[in-house]
Amino acid sequence: MTHPSDTGPTPVLALKDLSKSFGAVRALRDVSLELFPGEVHALAGENGAGKSTLIKTLAGVHRPDAGQVLLDGEPTVFHSPADARDAGIAVIYQEPTLFPDLSIAENIFMGRQPRRALGRIDHKATHAATATLMKRLGVELDPERPARGLSIADQQIVEIAKALSFDARVLIMDEPTAALTGSEVARLFGVVRTLREQGSAVLFISHRLEEIFQICGRVTTLRDGALISSEPLEGMTEDDLVRRMVGRDLDELYPKQDVEAGEVALSVRRLTREGVFTDVSFDVRRGEIVGLAGLVGAGRTEVARSVFGVDRWDAGEVEVDGHALTNGAPSTAMAAGLALVPEDRRAQGLVMDMSIERNIGLTGLRTTVRAGLMDRGAERSRSLDWAVKLQVKYARIADTVSTLSGGNQQKVVLAKWLATGPKVLIVDEPTRGIDVGTKAEVHRLLSELAADGVAVLMISSDLPEILGMADRVLVMHEGRLTAEIPRSEATEESVMAAATGRAAA
Amino acid sequence: MTVTAPTPAPATEVPRSSGTRLVDRVFKMRELAILAVFLVMIAITQMGNSEFLSEQGIKDLLLNATILVLVATGQSLVVITRNVDLSVGSTLGVSAFAAGTYLQGGGNPVVAVLLAVLLGIGCGLVNGLLVSLGQVPALVVTLGTLYIIRGIDSIWVGSRQITAADLPGGFVDFGSGGISAVPYLALIALAVLVVAAYYLKHFGSGRELYALGSNPEAARLAGIPVRNRILTAYIVCGGLAGLAGALYLARFGNVDSGTGTGYELTVVSAVVVGGVVFTGGSGSVYGAALGALLLTSINSVLPALGVSSVWVLAINGILLILAIAVDRIVALRVAAALKKRNARHG
Known part of the structure; x- marks a missing residue:
């Protein structure tokens, strides 16, 4: 692993005392982070710790309330995702954001296609450049194939190719491995190592601790929007990391x-x-x-x-x-x-715009109906009962499920099915x-x-x-x-x- | 990632895979299929009635399609961005009457056409601003402007009417004239069509229309000026509806407050039959134009075969449903084929 001190003192991208609130919720409090060229840096923390907000600030989606974003040591303000991209920052989200109807080549070069005379797109050069990128990444994907139907792993490759195409110096990967198989993870890590050797800075987010230890050199841990630590992973154990993330053993x-x-x-x-x-x-x-x-x-x-x-x-x-x-x-x-808690909780397990109470109540409609009408009181007490048993963290039981963090949503799905006994x-x-x-x-x-x-x-x-x-x-x-x-x-x-x-x- | 920038790319020939070829073929087929249906229909009609494809017959077919082709081309741009413009019928009506009123007062025909186009652009601008800035569903917004524009048109026009006798002779002659069987109006529509198709395929902003229809969120993240693009699509759509209004005046010479009523639905049918997908991101203006040609030709084919024209609407409806069904089945097939390909590649 590369040590930042070896590669020079100026981080390619840094956050200094950054704060960001959404209404009354303080998502980030005085967080600082330094990314050096040639390092893979892990960002660790539980759901709701502020990782997503931090990424979105780096990506130009959110603007900080206080604090600075430093690019090569110079204070910078990103007004839009395009600003961050132009500064050489690429974000690969867990769910890649591609255009399913367009070809892989168009996905990569959208908005930046090579041009011919009169501003016309040079389709041939676009395809050739894409083929070159694919070769560099060591994958076989046809540049003219539409993105529709690509596996998540291949979609991520397309996103990485996009980052390469504009010479991104900072690559932010938000849980890229969540939906990948073992061999796909190995291929992705191979690509990440190559990028690191070529001098890119990679910010890597994963819930799989073993992956963090496998690929990262340093780790920054957040808890409840605050910075806990920023340190080399060498000499740390998984338990150490978990303790920093959770704040207790x-x-x-x-x-x-x-x-x-x-x-x-x-x-x-x-x-x-x-x-x-x-x-x-x-x-x-x-x-x-x-x-x-x-x-x-x-x-x-x-x-x-x-x-x-x-x-x-x-x-x-x-x-x-x-x-x-x-x-x-x-x-x-x-x-x-029989009860089945499905894989995709958002699409199959929950009605995202309905309240916690009603989501849990859905499986009990048979028992909470009296004379053909819903007994709202019975539904509420049954739902509350299960929400408490499973320690779901919520403000009010009437809040919509979409306001909960992923872990708590999963508890609601479990509650919904456990309520059927x-x-x-x-x-x-x-x-x-x-x-x-x-x-x-x-x-x-x-x-x-x-x-x-x-x-x-x-x-x-x-x-x-x-x-x-x-x-x-x-x-x-x-x-x-x-x-x-x-x-x-x-x-x-x-x-x-x-x-x-x-x-x- | 300080290595090679991709721009000075080597001109290596990229091998085309089976998946790409399949998808290419399907989309070319989609347009070819409409063309085939159209040709078969014309051939059958010609066999039943040898008068059908006379010079005048061909001219009528093309003239009838011209106005719908123009409006459908504009509508395609909007539908590709995952929106819709229902106000095109009202825009066409008000532009036609405005051009007619101007000509009635002894105006220059070229200025009259420009006036109609500008009025259409104005209507498109209103639609585009409401949809892109207001973040309101296009269906509802343009349904509203459909009624508003029609309402203003009715108040302004009242029971007045413009007839061919009120218009300069040259203008009316231009509307019905042509080079042998090809009407001048059809040439205008063809020119617009070719320019629109070329723009969509070869210009960055054209491709961005597809991109933002395909995945609006990704388009925003890719730094595409989503609002500007949607606004542009509506302005072009409105402008073409205005141009269509002027051509309508030249062709029929007869305009009143009801001109273009219900036209938006015919336009949307033509676009969908032509394979422009309503959820955005795919389809071509050539397809939409062929859809327009097919739908308007049915109007001529049925009388020529001695079938009552009351069947026209029902047949249009059947074509529409058929087109959507075919698209759906083809989409499923393509998805399955691509999946298989993925599996093979592991």
Whole structure:
């Protein structure tokens, strides 16, 4: 790792005593940060710590209330994202912002296309320049292909190519790895290392601590909008970092209780959905947490959706407590005691513009309706009850869900489904994109539920989470179950081997 | 990232992949498909009625399409930015009457046309300002201006009427004249169409219209002056509606307070049938022009085949639904094909 002191004393980009408020909320208080050429700098903090506000200030989206942005040591004011871009700052957001209808080349050079006479665009030069960029990044993407349908990983590559195209000196990456598979992360890190060697400064944000240690040289930690520390990562442990982020010792990230497994609650037999998954059979017993691991696209989410009845299956059967479920009928699955907490909480788990109370109440409409009318009082008390049990942090229960942080939104989705009193709970990526503190709480909750006799099926791409929480690990590869590994034998190696189809376990 | 700047790019030939070719083909096909439907329709009609493609018949077909092609071209620019201009019918009506009133008083035809265009630009400016600055949905804003412009038109015009007899003979002759079967008006529309298509493909601001229709938020982050671009699209759309008004006057010589009523829906149909996607970001003005040609030709085809013209509206509707259905199916196919390609590349 490069040490800033070796590369010269002037940071390419710095923040000095920066403050920013939104109404009564102080998002950033006197935060300072220095980015040096040739370093990968981590920005750590829980959700709501002020990371997003800091990035958006650097990107010219927000203007600070107080403090300075220094470019090469000179105070600068960015009036718009275009200003920041012209200063050589590129931001790659978690959800890349591309134009789906336009070609990759146009996406990269939009607004800055090479010109011919009379200001006409030189399409040929644009495509050639794009091909050169792709070659430099070592990827095979056709410059003339439309951006629609690109994987998230490829979309990020396009964003990085865009940054390269205007010689960005500072690259800010906001959780770029959240939706990537292991090999895609490796490819991304390869690109980041190359950029670092070429003298760029990279600001890297991730909730995955091991990634921070893998790629970054220094780390700046924020908590509640205030600067906690800015220091080299060398010699630090993950626990040290977590302590700075959370402000206390985290009890335990994986508080798994040992529970005696009871009788079979969920039984899936030879379930097949043509072209998606084939011959999937497994049981989940009461009190058990079963992890379902595999690469993105292995068919894990699809199995869960079919079991719950959102998608139809073509062959096989599903039983809850010995009663067969009807194919493609979520309402009977719910009545049988099945609950599914989906992967994409914004699109599938929550009605973002509705209140916390009503979101939690949605699954209870059957029980809170009297004579065909909603009993608002019953709904409110039921929702409050669950919100308190799960320690959701909110101002008022009537606030819309969209005002909550990601972790708290996830708790609301959990509350919504726990309120149905499920016998079998399927959670799909329960902690994706939420901070360590909340993550530990979600784990504690799952563990308690299992102890109470609920059968839990946990789909996760987070290997430490699978290893830390699951009694048994099921692994899927290309639509088939390739391994069933008991807790005692589950390691990163054994799970990854089965997930990549390298070895039959 | 202090390495090579990409601008002095080597002229390496970029290999075109199957995915690109597929998408290219689909979009070319989209326009070719309308052309094919149009040609088949004309061929069948010609077989049923050999008088149909006489010199006068062809001229009528082109003349009928001209005005719709002009307005549809302007409308395409707006629809590509994920907006819509419903006030084009009212704009056309008021511009036509203004040009007519001026000519009635013995004015110069060229100035009359300019007057109509300027009036249209004025209407477009109002729409554009309301949509881009007011951040109000275009559908609602332009529905409002549709009524406002029509209302002002009605108050101003009252029960007056302009007929061909009030206009200079040269102006009316120009409206119906042409080089053999090709009317002068159609040549004007063709020129506008070619310029618009070239602008959209080869100029930065033209591509930015597609960009901001495709993803408005990304357009803002990319530093595209979103408001200016939307404003420009509306101004061009209004200006072309004004020009269409002047040509309407030249062609029909007959304008009153109801001229152009309901025209906006025909225009929107033509644009959508022509493959300009209503959610913005894709489609071409050539497609929209072909859509306009197809829709107006049905008006001539049915009588020529002895079918009652009461069927015209229903057939227009069917074409519209068909076009949307085809677009949807094609989009799904393309998405699936691209996905497969991704999977292969791992």
